[in-house]
Amino acid sequence: MSKQRLNRREILKVTGGAATVSLLAGCSGNGNGDGGDSDGDTSTDTGGGETTTTASSGDDGGEQINIGSVQPLSGGFAPWGQTHSAGLAFAVQEINANGGVLGGRQLNIVESNSESDPAEASSIFERLAEQNDIVAATGPVSSDVGIRTSRTAQELGIPMIMHMAGSDETITPETLHSFRLGLLPAATTMQAQAQFAADAGYENVAAIVGDYAWGQSIKSGIEDNFEMDVDIHVAPVGADDFSSYIRQISTDVEMFVATGHPPGSLTITGQLSELGYNPEVITGPGFPGTVIRSALGENVADTGFTHLHMADVASDAFAEVAQRYGEEVGSQFDTHTSYGYVTGQMIAQAIENAGEASPEAITEAIRSIEFDTLFAEPIQYSEYGELKNQVQLYSSVTAESPSYYPDGNYSLEELFRTDPLPALPPEA
The missing domain is CATH 3.40.50.2300 (Response regulator)
Structure with a gap:
């Protein structure tokens, strides 16, 4: 830091x-x-x-x-x-x-x-x-x-x-x-991850969310958007040991949603491995890539941890x-x-x-802006300040340096990108 x-x-x-x-x-x-x-x-x-x-x-x-x-x-x-x-x-x-x-x-x-x-x-x-x-x-x-x-x-x-x-x-x-x-807001992010799961054919999905506004919004978004029943557990936002929650989850879990617990997501990833779990994908909260690489080490690409982001790094x-x-x-x-x-x-x-x-x-x-920038689509807003027609991307993290910075210690490899997503209608 x-x-x-x-x-x-x-x-x-x-x-x-x-x-x-x-x-x-x-x-x-x-x-x-x-x-x-x-x-x-x-x-x-x-x-x-x-x-x-x-x-x-x-x-x-x-x-x-x-x-x-x-x-x-x-x-x-x-x-x-x-x-x-x-x-x-x-x-x-x-x-x-x-x-x-x-x-x-x-x-x-x-x-x-x-x-x-x-x-x-x-x-x-x-x-x-x-x-x-x-x-x-x-x-x-x-x-x-x-x-x-x-x-x-x-x-x-x-x-x-x-x-x-x-x-x-x-x-x-x-x-x-x-x-x-x-x-993107939690509801839209879970809409994206539900599509990710559906496209990959996952049937066994679990999640740990934090007990605060973001985590609760993620929980609601999972319940509203995923086609299958997701095994959701709610943990304190300051928790640093998730083993008791993980042990309640099926060992056959294919996709694990850690997006709803940002401070604990990397710890969750490590403890899943320690307890013998091997999900194909663990969706993270959008940590800076340097943090993911530092926390998960040389074998970061083998953990299944995915970085969600708005910038089109490719x-x-x-x-x-x-x-x-x-x-x-x-x-x-x-x-x-x-x-x-x-x-x-x-x-x-x-x-x-x-x-x-x-x-x-x-x-x-x-x-009223239409700002063509580093995102996959130009930035535009609804009248309420929600991003509209924007794309969310999911990438794995590798231990290789990117072409634009040879001294770097990680790269992102795209796994999934959404279609342009509609702005979330706000609720009073």
Whole structure:
């Protein structure tokens, strides 16, 4: 995890010394959030202070435009937050190096660690709005955080782009400032996995889900979409021993759904093997690939663990960005880095489309956007902020390096991709 934070710092160093990072004890109260140190010193914080990241190159053509980054940089969801943060920083660096937005204005990231606490995340969001004048925000991974900040976004009138936060409850008809990006809602994800199971001819399917919003949404999605009866077990979200649940499952299980318990999914995979279970497929929650490879080792391809993702890693567009990132940062660009990168690029495009940097105008520009990016289909949204006509992909992880980054230690090999999926109709 410390390596991912180091990589994010390197993004700032490779801009030729123009990037500045400063740790603020609280919020900077100067309106534009420019708290950079003149000497370019880099500090880190994982306890709720803000880090202002600026990648500028001379005259910014006007006041900086602040983007809020409410990330889980420590705790159980830190692997997601740290990689997303790195991708967002890289996008802003490239945007600013290419002239910024609106005729030369520079983008600026104001970031704080939510520690995956819903109340803390909401408080940070409000603080960044009041003291740093952010025009958009991103970062939530946990569904509990996503649900809370989605309501906060509506209250503040500021768009919030969810990194993950796939609970069906995250977006409702009343939350018109929230948009999904890195993960389809639980119901749609289970629609995809039910099709995966049907296409493969699996008849014996089991699942362990976490006892929180995402896990419960996955449970409902399984019950609504799978053709066969799935053996579902509910475990505490903080559990680290799943052997008692696994022993209740048939040893003939062909497909195991671990998507509903993100923090425990890799542990579940290891304990399935230890207890003599050998499912052909274990569907994961969309962990960063580096985490999967590190946790499951050289034999990662033999575990059956599959990574679900939105980025089309086999596309030329993904390879081009991944190669630039690897050359400049010295780290492998993965699917979650890409979600941060796509978020930054999409916010910039929305600002250009809106012709101004007001939160309301950006919200409406995102809602009507058709943004061709690193995903299999252009990003488009329903009126409620659900991704529409988007493709979800499932890949196995191998111990080989990808062609775009020879120093990498894993690759993804596609097993299944959905047809474009309709937007989930929100429920009040």
